[in-house]
Amino acid sequence: MADRFTPYSSLAAYAVQADASRGRLHAEPADTTRSPFQRDRDRIVHSRAFRRLQYKTQVFIFHEGDHFRTRLTHSIEVAQIARSIARRLRLDEDLAEALALAHDLGHPPFGHAGEDALDAAMRTHGGFDHNAQSLKHVTMLERRYAAFDGLNLTWEMLEGLAKHNGPVRQPAQYIAEYDFRHSLDLASHASAEAQVAAIADDIAYNNHDLEDGLRARLFTIEEVAALALPGAGLEEAKLAHPGMAVERLAPEMVRRVISRMIQDVVAESQNRIEALAPADADAIRAAARPVVAFSAGMFEANKAVRAFLFERMYRHWRVNRTVGKSRRVVQMLFSLLHGGPQMLPDEWRARAGDAGTPRAARVVCDYIAGMTDRFALEEYKRLTDPSVPG
Structure with a gap:
C-alpha cells in the first residue's frame, strides 16, 4: 500500500493540487485513503460548530416552521452547488465542498440580527465578523484533539475561509492576529475552489x-x-x-x-x-x-x-419583529455576562477573567456566537427569569 494519498489525475493545472498542499500548522501523518481536503471536510462535519448550525437561523427562527432553511441545510445546499461548479471547471471538488460546509460556522444565533447585535456590543473591543469567527472556530475554539486546539485544517482551507470574498485589505481582528503567526497571504485572491x-x-x-x-x-x-x-x-x-x-x-x-x-x-x-x-x-x-x-x-x-x-x-x-426581539436577546446576554462573567460555565469563566474587561468581552462574544437560537433563548430565560432554574 502506498504511504500517501494518490492525487486525482483529472484536475486542471490551475486547480489546487492536494499533493502540493502547504500543509497544516501542526504536522500530522498523511492519510493513505483520503486526500488532505477530504480529511478537512470530515473534520468539519464531525465538529460541534457544524452540528449547531441545525438550530441557527437563516431568516426564520427554528420554531417558525420545520421546512424553512437553517444554517445547516443552507450549508449543505451550498456544498452541492459548489461541487457541481467545481466538477465542471475541473477543480478539486473536496476542497470546494469543505469550504462550502465551513463558510457559516462563525454565524451567531438569529442570523444577521445576532451578528449586528454582537458587532455593536463589541464596537470598542475589535468588533465582530462572522468570517473571522469561522476562522476562529476551526483554529482555536473547537477542542476535539489532544495535540492542538481547533481542527488543524490545511492552509488552503484557512486561506479560503479568510478571503473567499477576495483580498482582505482591512482584516478583522482575529484574522489579522492569526495571519501574523501563520500567514494566509491576505493581499492575494483565494483559490478558484474558494471562489x-x-x-x-x-x-x-x-x-x-x-x-x-x-x-x-x-x-x-x-x-x-x-x-x-x-x-x-x-x-x-x-x-x-x-x-x-x-x-x-x-x-x-x-x-x-x-x-x-x-x-x-x-x-x-x-x-x-x-x-x-x-x-x-x-x-x-x-x-x-x-x-x-x-x-x-x-x-x-x-x-x-x-x-x-x-x-x-x-x-x-x-421579520422586523423577529429581528428586534433577537437583537434584544443578544444585547441582554452580552450585557449581563460581560458585567458578570461569574455566571458563565466554568470553562468560559476561567478564560474570561475580570468583569468588564476587553478579555471578558471577547470571551463572552465567543460564548454567545457559538449558541444556537434555541440555546440563546433558554439562556436568556435562565439569566432574566427568577422562576427558571439557572
Whole structure:
C-alpha cells in the first residue's frame, strides 16, 4: 500500500493540487485513503460548530416552521452547488465542498440580527465578523484533539475561509492576529475552489430565500415572476408542465434558476480562465480579478433579486419583529455576562477573567456566537427569569 494519498489525475493545472498542499500548522501523518481536503471536510462535519448550525437561523427562527432553511441545510445546499461548479471547471471538488460546509460556522444565533447585535456590543473591543469567527472556530475554539486546539485544517482551507470574498485589505481582528503567526497571504485572491464556494453561497442564498419567502407568504409568486431571472424560470416550468399544481411552482422555478446560474458561472469562469491561461493555482491567486464569477447580465439579474428580497423579505414587518426581539436577546446576554462573567460555565469563566474587561468581552462574544437560537433563548430565560432554574 502506498504511504500517501494518490492525487486525482483529472484536475486542471490551475486547480489546487492536494499533493502540493502547504500543509497544516501542526504536522500530522498523511492519510493513505483520503486526500488532505477530504480529511478537512470530515473534520468539519464531525465538529460541534457544524452540528449547531441545525438550530441557527437563516431568516426564520427554528420554531417558525420545520421546512424553512437553517444554517445547516443552507450549508449543505451550498456544498452541492459548489461541487457541481467545481466538477465542471475541473477543480478539486473536496476542497470546494469543505469550504462550502465551513463558510457559516462563525454565524451567531438569529442570523444577521445576532451578528449586528454582537458587532455593536463589541464596537470598542475589535468588533465582530462572522468570517473571522469561522476562522476562529476551526483554529482555536473547537477542542476535539489532544495535540492542538481547533481542527488543524490545511492552509488552503484557512486561506479560503479568510478571503473567499477576495483580498482582505482591512482584516478583522482575529484574522489579522492569526495571519501574523501563520500567514494566509491576505493581499492575494483565494483559490478558484474558494471562489466557487463563495459564488455557490450567493446562488443558494437568494434562490432559497425566495422559496422560503413564498412559503411564509411574505410575497406572491406573481410578484416574483415580475423579476427577470425567476420569471424566466417560472415560465420555463409552466411550459414544461402545463396545469402544474400551485404548491410545485416555487421549487420548479427555483431549481431551474439555480441551473441557469450554474451554467452562467461555468461559462463566464471558463472564459476568464482561458484569457488568463493560469499555469497553476498560484496564478489564480495572483490574478487581477476573480476567475469565478457571473456574467455581467447574470450579475445584474441576481442583483435585482437581492434588492427584491431586501425590501420584501428582510424588511418585512413580521421579520422586523423577529429581528428586534433577537437583537434584544443578544444585547441582554452580552450585557449581563460581560458585567458578570461569574455566571458563565466554568470553562468560559476561567478564560474570561475580570468583569468588564476587553478579555471578558471577547470571551463572552465567543460564548454567545457559538449558541444556537434555541440555546440563546433558554439562556436568556435562565439569566432574566427568577422562576427558571439557572
